[in-house]
Amino acid sequence: GAVVSQHPSWVICKSGTSVKIECRSLDFQATTMFWYRQFPKQSLMLMATSNEGSKATYEQGVEKDKFLINHASLTLSTLTVTSAHPEDSSFYICSAPSLRGTPYEQYFGPGTRLTVT
């Protein structure tokens, strides 16, 4: 099956600093990737859709200047949390649909736990 990786798996940063999270499709190309955020004991909320070669599409209420998304290639999307604050601490997960196999089936990365101190 299709594999999606994320790096790092966990990160601790100080308030005010920026942190970059990578999402890679290892054995398939992805023109689109999705970024989700999950707070403790809550479900996944879509933050934005990352599009290769064009700007990301952000969900309502998500600050595009704070959560910078760059879909650098057909296998890599990055999410940069700028000027992080403790309320940004969360579990960030990416997904990508494989263009082969079942249409629109989403493959998820293992997630990145961000803690802002």
Added chain:
Amino acid sequence: KQEVTQIPAALSVPEGENLVLNCSFTDSAIYNLQWFRQDPGKGLTSLLLIQSSQREQTSGRLNASLDKSSGRSTLYIAASQPGDSATYLCAVFIQGAQKLVFGQGTRLTINP
């Protein structure tokens, strides 16, 4: 706006029982519905995907059904085991907006 609801929010049953988790969605314009499992502090594991044209999918002790017209799906777990304890999430991939919308999940505990 698509809304996905899962009932119950939490369920605790003794080992060996068969159980059903429910998922409902408000807009039938979907491409597919996926059931996921999430262990505490971990990512998602895909269990079953049902295309909008399909009625059910089976994998081992799991069976998922889909009634698109009524906006409902069920996940049936047979002969439950303590290792099945996890949060189960359903999600629909909606047409038009081309994105996945999740339910709030059912937290399942199987007692030995």
